Structures are given as structure tokens and as C-alpha cells.
Amino acid sequence: MSRKRVIKVSVLAFASVSCSLALLVEQNSLAKVCSGAGWECVSSIQSATAFEKSSIKADELLIHNAWIQEMPPTSKHTAAYMVIENKSAKETALVAAKAEIAEAVELHRMVTEGNMMRMRRVDRIPLPVGKTEITGDFHIMLINLKSPLKEGDHVALTLEFEGGGSKTLQVPVKKRQGEDGQ
């Protein structure tokens, strides 16, 4: 933990509760993300505040394997990826995301038509009951980064859901892996 460079951010007011260390999302570890003390901390704080007007409870939306792609230092943009598990009984949607590190954060969808790759900005990413992969076709675009991000950094990313709920996570920056896993 102390080895990692944590990006300072202003998070929603409730997140200043003395729990910021435990808010770190463990890298690529489903078990840790779901059952670790850190995740419980996120849920309990946010269910009390950010989800009070939402019909979906905070602990009914779990976020797994969140990461942000390290890009070359001259690149101004990058993307965040994750799997969101909707454990409630009804569909909801991711409707916005925010991060202090970027001038704008948008929901994007890459559509492949034949051999043509098309990029689209979307207003919402539907989250039906079960797991939704936001891992490429859907992605969260961080535009005009205020400073380059390097592997090992953590970025506070606030996800806003339909109906008024939100969650703030510390998302690790990682290198994209090639087909050979390197």
C-alpha cells in the first residue's frame, strides 16, 4: 500500500470519513473485492448517504476488477474498465462517472461494424440483473488527463447510477496485457 502512489482527489463529502485506505479496490481479485473489509467499508458508507434516494441498495451493486489503462505519457486520454454486478431484482444503469484527474469523464461504446471500429458517446450503460462487462465495448473514457497516469497509481472514480445512487472507488492504473499475457 505505501509503495503505491495514490492520486489525491476530492471525493464526495461522505468519503472523507476515515476510511480512505480501505477504499482501495484490490487488483483483479474477485474474492477480495466482494468480501474484503475494504469493500464492506465502501458499501456501508455509501448506502448511508449516496443511495438513500435510490430504490437499489448500495450493496446490491458490486464492482469487480476495476482498472484504468496506462497509456504513453504523451497521451491525454485513457479508459477505465470493470465488471458491475447488479444483485438487485431489477435493471438499473450507470449514467455518469467523475474523476478529478480528468477534465471530462464520459461513457463510451465501441461498436464494430464489419471491419470498421466506431466509437460512440452514450448516455447510459444498462445494468441488467447479473454481471455487465464494461471491459472494452463499453468503457469509461477519461479525457484530457491533468497529469499522466502510471501503473501503480490509484484514481478516485465516482460512478453514478440511475435513481441517484453513487459509489466512489480507488481504481488502480495498470498496463494493458497483450494476447500472450505480456
Place this chain on the structure above:
Amino acid sequence: MIQKSAPLILLMVLLAGSAVAQTDAKTGFGGDFALTDQDGKTFRLSDHHGQVVLLFFGYTSCTEACPIILLRVNSVFKQLGPDRDKALAVFVSVDPQRDTPQVLREYVKYFSAHAIALTGKKEEIDIVVKQYGARYEIEKSDSALGYHISHTTDIYLIDSSGALQSHFDHKESATQIAESVKRLLR
């Protein structure tokens, strides 16, 4: 019979080769071109005869398809082993407005040690895009990016004489591409 006709077949192949020069006989795609590389120098495809070239189009603000292609190309080069110096990866930016040589230099250096990145005037780039049968469209968007670029993601395989041999779509793996490159190097 086979032995007798072998010289004739060879002659036909040679004639066909000279007739099509560097374009694909069936489609008419391919051929020589010149653009500016990431160091600001002129890159001419015909200066690289002797090397097998993997050519593809993209832009550096692309966070999805382009890093995936570059990492796939990187994997191809790893699989080529000692033959990797006989091949070259060429990334042509279709976004000259944002992709300066400096931006391109950092981008390709980050993703692949084997890739050269090219830019030029839009008209020059458009000629190469058309020449290889690739496509791209600049689309205005309400995104903070200002515009998106839709583009084809094929990788074009050019043999050591500069002739376009085939192309690979996004479904073809690095291993399949590496095998095709190796066949051309034999």
C-alpha cells in the same frame, strides 16, 4: 511433364509478378507510398524492400482498437524470434491534426519496439488509405474529445518485394499472423 513445364510456370510467375508490380492482382490494392515518420523523416515503403511489412491504420487518441492492434503486432514480433529484424510494423495515423510526430513517437515506443508510426498531410494519408482499401471517417461528437474517428482495423501483410499479400481482421490471432509472416520469410 511436371519437370518440363516447371520453367514455363516459373516464367509465368515472374511475368505475373512484374505485371502486378506491387499491387494485389485481384483487387488492385497496395503499392508504394511515402509519408513522414515519427522522427520527421520521409518513410518510403520501397526503401524497405527485403522486409515483410505489417501495415495498419489508427490514431493515438484511440484507447481500444489501436492499443490492441499494437500489442498484437508486438506479440507477432515475439513469435518471429530471430527473424523479427526481417519484418517491420507500420502504423499510419489517420489523425494528423492531433498526432504530431512527437505524439506518435511516444505512442509507438510505448506499445511496440518494432513499429514505425507515420503521418502526413491529410491528402497524403487519404491516398495511402485508399490505396490499401482501408477506410476511416471523422465524426463530430458531443464528446469532450470533439470528434471520433471510425476506422478499419485490418492489418495488411506486404511481402519483401512490396506486394500486398493479404490482410487480417481483428479476429485473427497474433499466432496466425506470425505464421503468415514466417511463410513469406521462408
